Amino acid sequence: MTVYKKEYRELQQIKLAVDCIIFGFNDNKLELLLIHRGFEPQMGKWSLIGGFVGENEDLDKAANRVLYKLSGLEDIYMEQVKAFGKADRDSSGQVVSITYSAMILKSEYNEEQVSKYNAKWFPIDELPELVFDHKDMVESAIRRLRRRVRNFPIAFNLLPAKFTLPQLQMLYEGILNEPIDKRNFRRKVLQMKYLIRLEEKDMSESRKGAYFYRFDKALYKLEQNFNL
Amino acid sequence: MTVYKKEYRELQQIKLAVDCIIFGFNDNKLELLLIHRGFEPQMGKWSLIGGFVGENEDLDKAANRVLYKLSGLEDIYMEQVKAFGKADRDSSGQVVSITYSAMILKSEYNEEQVSKYNAKWFPIDELPELVFDHKDMVESAIRRLRRRVRNFPIAFNLLPAKFTLPQLQMLYEGILNEPIDKRNFRRKVLQMKYLIRLEEKDMSESRKGAYFYRFDKALYKLEQNFNL
């Protein structure tokens, strides 16, 4: 924390921010929510959803507050990714930013807020030019996401409560950006007992129809081993 | 980064620090370098090696500067672990701290500096009471270390350039805190072609003597797959 008492007194000019990397899923592709920056510096470029940490505000709370302000979403699975702290990363001064990553179900997202804040979804392989080092932030978040989605049941945050296995597989293929063998995928998914098949079928995607499943959080909590 | 221009102007009272979690290895156990805190608050407890980030100083550079100041070591493998940002984590005010973790070879460590800074090595299962949330910091760094030591050749930072396989195995057993089968360990280690056996033997630990090996960084860079 600190070594010399005198350092404790020095006032830093460093500002502390959080940036939220919000993933959604659409058209079999991962998407990212960005905001059109309406002020200098770098006016006109696109930016992650971010803001400064408040006085006496927990870092995690700050990230959630910012996310809530700009999306209306609460209780979203959100994790710290990394601190970005190059002294010259923000041309307006020394700003250290901690990134947080969230995955949200787009259909629960309040579309009013999107336009209100000049926000827009972009497929992750068609991102516009981003301010400062936000491109690095996104890349590190995607790498982390691809690692974590194999070991934790976080992908279900991008799906409705009831979903089909083809949907789930397409989601994984979209996140990992690689094709997956259908039979192997289904076997692995169903071997873990966390997916409960419902009676109902989704008839909208095929004539045969695909069974709906739900993810049972309680069962997962018992074992907590997840691997895809 | 930022959403409202006005926020840009507000002066935060938040201070930004780095804390270094420095691991060494001794007597088949992981050790941690701590500093005796000689000032309030929490005078008398032990603390990680930390300090505030300087004006116009990169975060990584700040960590390295702090580490250098307190240990004399340069060019140490050091990685960002996590940001700690509970508003009340430091009783002297709002201080957000980014932790960095380094592993050093104790025999290269300047012993003069240790006493000069009231620093001391502690086995990780016999840590004294630490200030603030430093215990959480250490725990998260150890978890990360145990994860990474299996997938990256970072353990060699804790050994001299020439080392024996029994030494390496004891190091892994110490870090992971579990026994490892000798034959399986050696097979896996030698299957990756990064370890070069030297002619020389270490005769100090046994009558038969154990071959010295060295880790070939260049070979590792070619493939970069590592798994133990």
Added chain:
DNA sequence: ACAAAAGTGTTTATCATACACCCATGC
């Protein structure tokens, strides 16, 4: 009857694990 997506098993290779004895040397 055919198109379109859903669903289903087996084989093979690879990797992880468990396990016990001989070797080289100094005393």
Added chain:
DNA sequence: GCATGGGTGTATGATAAACACTTTTGT
């Protein structure tokens, strides 16, 4: 010759990867 730590191989089970056909139903 014996005590001490160093070094070696094999068999078994588990996991991952490749692969093709049948089912259902709306038109």
